[in-house]
Amino acid sequence: MNIKGMEYNTQRERLPLPEYGREIQMMVEHAAQLPTREERLSCAKRIVKVMELKVPQVRESGGNYQQTLWDHLFLMSRHQLDIDWPYDPSGAEQMNVKPERVKLPQTSIRHRHYGRLVEEMIKRLTLMEPGAKRDELARQTANQMKRDLIYWGHGSADDVRVVAELARLTDGQVELDLSRTPLERVAFVSDQPGTSGGRKKRKK
Numbered sequence: 001m002n003i004k005g006m007e008y009n010t011q012r013e014r015l016p017l018p019e020y021g022r023e024i025q026m027m028v029e030h031a032a033q034l035p036t037r038e039e040r041l042s043c044a045k046r047i048v049k050v051m052e053l054k055v056p057q058v059r060e061s062g063g064n065y066q067q068t069l070w071d072h073l074f075l076m077s078r079h080q081l082d083i084d085w086p087y088d089p090s091g092a093e094q095m096n097v098k099p100e101r102v103k104l105p106q107t108s109i110r111h112r113h114y115g116r117l118v119e120e121m122i123k124r125l126t127l128m129e130p131g132a133k134r135d136e137l138a139r140q141t142a143n144q145m146k147r148d149l150i151y152w153g154h155g156s157a158d159d160v161r162v163v164a165e166l167a168r169l170t171d172g173q174v175e176l177d178l179s180r181t182p183l184e185r186v187a188f189v190s191d192q193p194g195t196s197g198g199r200k201k202r203k204k
Helices: 018-032 037-054 056-061 065-076 089-096 115-127 132-152 159-169
Strands: none
Touching: 018 037, 018 065, 037 056, 037 065, 056 065, 065 089, 115 132, 132 159
């Protein structure tokens, strides 16, 4: 819908720093057109004061916030404001440089429902010598596997299945005896009292 005399921001030139608004941008463009350096500098100082009022959080940016304001003014002027800058504006362009994208580790997980923690624990188990330390880590690993199965399997986890899975994943190196090393009882979150998923008694 086109209304005479109305102009949408999407139809206007893109602002270098939108947080300051189009009115301040127009002030900057006006200052750049003033005839003398003294007039331009005087106008620029007044604009910086308005910018500070418009975006007061710039004071919390750390360092010299006044230099930050003048750097912003330099960017908004698109290098067209010819004045004696109170701060060196040569580093202002670095504000627009986007940081390089951080590369995340992209290693695959063989059993996604167990996650990387269990995978690392199993790997460590296969490198350990038999003994009390390995037995304790095997017990912790089995209990973690049981918790993962309960949460990912909608509350279903069988101790025999967990022990068999652990033996399979360690190529038979670790075989827990449930009669000697019983697994912990893990309650499914929806069965715990006080949770939104718990069953409510029907009113008679």
